[in-house]
Amino acid sequence: MLSNTNLQPTERHTQPPIPTPLITKPPQYPKYLYFAYGSNLSPAQMKTRCRINPTHSATPLAIATLQHWRWLICESGYANVLPPPSLRVANQDSETAHKIPVSGPEDAVYGVLYQMDIGDEMILDGYEGVDEEAANAGVRDGVPVSVRPRVQGDGSYNKWFVEADVTKWLDGEGVRAGLENKGKVPVLVYVDENCVGMSKPKFEYIARMNRAIRESVDLGVPMGWVEGVMRKFIPE
Template identity: 30%
Template sequence: MSSNAKTLYFGYGSNLCKQQMYVRCPENKFLGTARLADWRWIINTSGYANIVPSQGDEVWALVYELSPADEDKLDIFEGVPDSYVKQTIPVEYYGKTGYGETRDGNWMVDALVYVDVERVTEGPPKTEYIRRMNAAIVDALAEGISKTYIEKYLRPCIPGQESSRSRSS
């Protein structure tokens, strides 16, 4: 792989928030959505999102194209290798054409996924992470990730901020 090669990144936690991604990785290019079958989204004991293998479940994400410089920056934000490790995993891709190949009728791409392989049990979210995840959920819904997915996997861990907004009005 050349030093100028782009990486496709599967952002499933607070990196569903496009503004956060532009701050962290200013050269990124948003491409679309993707699904990873047989994995499940959780908040782990560190208080942040993680994914774990889980037959019959799924994880949805936004896919970004990253430059090598942006990938290096994201490694720092994600705490590689102490918090997360980098894995390349094939995902079903629903984005701009010109990426991936068809397999079983679906477009597939090999995507960079950050996975915490040490902390795989569930825990409560960090308070600051709830705010960031609520912004991420807004972008996920706007880009076509279903409300059903959000309600089934993310909302049990991430309370909405509607109640706090209505009290402050």
């Protein structure tokens, strides 16, 4: 069950548990950061999910943007992002996807960056429903395999690796990650390539997104962007 930390009484809900991987090695951190754009904008939620090294993995490092990406609540009832036209595959280049509006005057998606332990990334893969047995992607898909190493397969989301623009390092945390003063950083983004139609959020997701909005705005995500983009889908 998720911790009720920072949740209003009407926002409490449960979440299916994800088994904790058996990790016995010293902490290991990949060269990329994790770009959260949905309910994981909430450090409180991240602390409940990152059970290998929560103190490190759930500490927000920076506010960043994905330029020319678009934010939406898709048919699954959860947050999703649509990449720029040059990086789209299959359904992402459909007439349905073309209806997704530009994400604010910034034409960008805001997110919170975390440096996750590899074990915690494995846990997050479970929450995001990544198909670990999905086939390798091919160059014929039109997206570099460095960006999209595998197809989505039977998963709910796929793992993409792109660059994000840092708009604000938090309390010098860029120093800890060895990325201080860098404007662009490599990031992991979970993308649902199949569900690209705009829809309403699941009822239980509204509570988590409102907590995520409160916490991320406190960290530095612009309220104007939240009101213009997220609030089109997430009621208060």
